[in-house]
Amino acid sequence: MLSITFMGQTQFLLDGVDVSGQISSKSAAILALILMNSSRQMRRSDLIGFLWGESEDDAAKYNLRFNLWQIKKTLVQADGEPFLLVSKDVVGINPHFSFRCDIVEIEQADPETMDSIGELKHLLSLFRGDFLENCSLHNCDGFLEHIILRRYYLENRKLVVYHRLIHLTYENKLYDDCLQLLSACEEIDPYNEDIVQIRLEILLQRNARREAAQYYQMFCSRLLRDVGVEPSVKLQELSKHLHLQESKEPRGRVLHLEVCTVPSLPGGWMSQVLRALYGCGQVNWADYLTAQQLSDLAYFRPELGECLCAPVPLVRIAEAFMDLICALCAGDSIQKLEIQSVNGAPLDDLSRDVAAVLQMKCGSSLVLL
Template identity: 30%
Template sequence: MEVVIMLNLYFLGKTRIEYNGKSLVESFRNKTIALICLLVINRDKYLSRERILDYLWPDSTEEAAKNNLRYNLWLIKKTIGASENSEEFLFIDKEHCGVNMNYSFQCDILDIMSFKPQESNSIESLLKLKNMFMGEFLEGCYYNNCDDFNEIIIFERTRFENFRVQILKRLEELYEEEGNTEEGLNILKEILDIEPYDEDVAAKVINLYMKIGNRASGIMFYNSFRDRLAGRLGIQPSEKLRKKYEELKQSQEPNSLQKDSQEVRIQTICINEVQYFWMADVTGKLFEQKQLACEKRLNEQMLRALGHIRPEILSGIKTDSNAEIPDVQIVNAFIHLILNICKDYKLTILVTGMEDMDAVSAGVSKYLKSSRIAGLNILEN
């Protein structure tokens, strides 16, 4: 049986080098990893040994630097074996070094560098690229006295951040074509996490809120964006964005006179350390909406389950304070309540501090989103 050699290189986030399923990072020095990375990003050309010495051993004597390079090249060749077709990972001669692109290997930064926006028409392929961004290029790495190489690191970090934004923008375009407004909004907000003052992206967010008839959320978003510009940059939104905001304010909310288009909108918050906190907050605010008649949408067992996390909803119902309520029963009762309300109403749940959502609530939120329940929108505020 033929053995297939597998080499995987990851330079975004914590560096990983895996060969046949085994990590090699512990076997390499920091300069060995830097050498591999340097050769990979210059994959289309061979670097002269002299140039490599200038990058990685500029403060060493010529003899010591050459010995260091020879040792590291030997270590790489010794540790990363030839491929199944007898190709070596590196090309090495007396004057130059480089990556042998005939050697079969996978590398996150090479996959990302091959990205071409208009040729990427698959959400699946774009999500795969998006998930490769585990952190900065050579995260946490700094090489003493290697100023030129450190400048390369800074340049590449900026370049890959730009790649990330391009990938996200193309992904948002595809979600918009698919009519998946919720995922489109999430992607736009992810772009704003990277480029927080991008008014074109902010305008797209407002457009999507108008498209789904969620004027209130759009207004809250605009106010937050405006305050960010004023507080951090000392400027106001452009005239173009202000006009978009006026258009938003004049847009019509969904017709609330017809039962099948009535909308309920609640604002919720998260606390990570408190189990069920977000679910309890949602439950309490839904029960406050008297027109929903939440107590009539649940049987007594379900009411008792939700009463475990929101005791005030059990007014008039006798309970055994010592009785244990299984987690799954609480979760099922909560999901049943949401599903039942969405049969009659459009329910929008705005979440503040989603990154602080407790683990159980996060799992339930993920389930509700993936279920694509008609009439339900869970949006980050």
């Protein structure tokens, strides 16, 4: 049995023995091109065009012959059957050779019609990384373009698998599994409102009303910031349901912060707001920010923790700050957040733009004095 992995680190296992070191990069590329083809075969001239298009004709033919010989010598069954069948014009996979290949399995599957969560999880496990992740062939522009297109295709296939798994785990009330899948999917599909709605519905069913409101507010901020649009009517209706539920319980209090503004310091007002929030000792930062966001804000305010990488782009600090303020204003503990500039100086340009977006998103829950 031959096992071929093209997603992530390229690997060839023949009867459990790793023979990857005996397969050159060009040989691996030949096998990838053939296995990507639905007929599992390709003309020699096409292989030369992809991999030796810049070479002289005789040199290209020789290089192809050498790599085909290398493959046939290495990938052979105990009974002598070679993995490749080579003729004068065509190179193809031997139909009598037992093998598994991740990209073949991915392309043959129909995840949209699959009902087995176990089978879908196995399919998802095949996406170990990018297709031919470490491929760096020189003077093979046509091949590399082909690989990039195939990566886009496989990324879309991965999303289809994620979405099917999310819907099946949700329908079967496997909410912990579903939430993990949602988090992973959101990293590659951050603006999909269908999966946002599923997360909100799970949180509502678990009576995690505060977390649902915070998540919705952060999604709205991200959507407006990155795409420049508001959520769909359907999602906004669900948010109204959130607000209706919140109105049945007592709201929190007013949190008043006093800061000094320094107009010449980019982001100075944001830094002072963070300092005041930290000083009040009433904010559980982990409830509102990811570890990465908290690390980004720590570049402005070291008391928030360790900044894992420096310098941090101002855009990341601004985004984390907006997510924090939006989440605070949408939560249960604070009914209104008041931020007063005690020295009356104007905000710096960056902070002024951030404050304008926050006032639009938070409405009456945020008051700047």
